[in-house]
Amino acid sequence: MTRNVRTYDHFCAVARALEQVGDRWSLLVIRDLLTGAKRFTDLMDRLGGITPKTLSQRLRELDDAGIVTADREPGRREVWYRLTPAGADLGPVIGTLGWWGLRHAWRWPQAGEPLHAEHLLGAAIQAIDLATDHHGPARWHFRLDGADYLAESDGHEWSVTAKAPSAPADVTITGTAQALVALIFAGSDLGIDIKGEPGAVERFRQLIGTMATVVHPA
Amino acid sequence: MTRNVRTYDHFCAVARALEQVGDRWSLLVIRDLLTGAKRFTDLMDRLGGITPKTLSQRLRELDDAGIVTADREPGRREVWYRLTPAGADLGPVIGTLGWWGLRHAWRWPQAGEPLHAEHLLGAAIQAIDLATDHHGPARWHFRLDGADYLAESDGHEWSVTAKAPSAPADVTITGTAQALVALIFAGSDLGIDIKGEPGAVERFRQLIGTMATVVHPA
DNA sequence: CTGGATCCATGATGATACTG
């Protein structure tokens, strides 16, 4: 199988970018690597519906393009895929795409549709960043479905990382991704535990509902 | 032929957005409509390599998605395609994609590669916006290969429109797109005529070369 | 001449099963 070298042959930066990341699934692979390195099967889990053939092909193409690298260590079975600096620079592309999708192509969770916490958190953070005037620092530790996520802002830029915080967070949220949807869209605390200083918890509660206010349900 | 309903079935704003605009050519159609309404054959010209079948299919899909509308007037042969407000909201997506492409996937113009002035201008404006600290207003009128373009900034946001300015511009640049490439990348004035107040012309000259400084040639 | 539609060839993707 040779590299998919389908090009547009336009003298245009947008076309050049799409030649690298415009194939089906490519940007979703990058989306899932933005929160940290993942193994092949981690990606298979999150990219519900992709076939192993397509995933390995995309990873190889992204590697060739200098967007992804594969960490292989002798004596270890696992291969960890992570973004290169050029790959990490695609963050704003995913960000603007998600922001548009949130406002113009949203749909309520469908029956049987996989619900991954980090996809939800990515959209929530994007909505807070672009639709509120909150620009203070924040560190929120989510423990959802048994996995840890750290959402933090330095006052300018937000990030979501799939790991437990090394230093204590302002707010710790424990529960399921499903229950977090209910908190965001209905303000319901059912199945969610929120801990932290009263002021920080209050700020979190105010901000986390932002996503519900910008969605244009289809 | 039925609508291409291929979905990802992820509960994720990025995936939802890609279901609407992730098909091959879709974002390039939108790129070319960002500078103003175009006819079918205008788009065929700019989207070098697309087949009429694919273009009409994409336009129909984007229409169904509420991103594009077709203006048909009785007694007029032409159909003018333009972006809806939701379509215009994709501007930042094209912008970040082009900005990434400029830095990480640039390539010098290839022999026989079509060179369209508006694609060049879009990238130049993006580079000036993100790589300089120039945030004053500007109005530049380009007349390239016989077509008019207005690039303007209100001090916050840049835009490129494929039309002659209604009010006088600060600077008027006349020549070919090919010669503009030489100006940007080599500082060469050959084949380019620049008119305007000395201060405005000087600012233009300083800024227009920005693109050359951020490119990472492949 | 614009705005497509049609036919066929090819190549990309999907489904399923299987392996080092």
Add this chain to the structure above:
DNA sequence: CAGTATCATCATGGATCCAG
């Protein structure tokens, strides 16, 4: 765990043709 092999299907490209 990290893929590959095989087969089926569907989207896209190339060329051509046609209606208003």
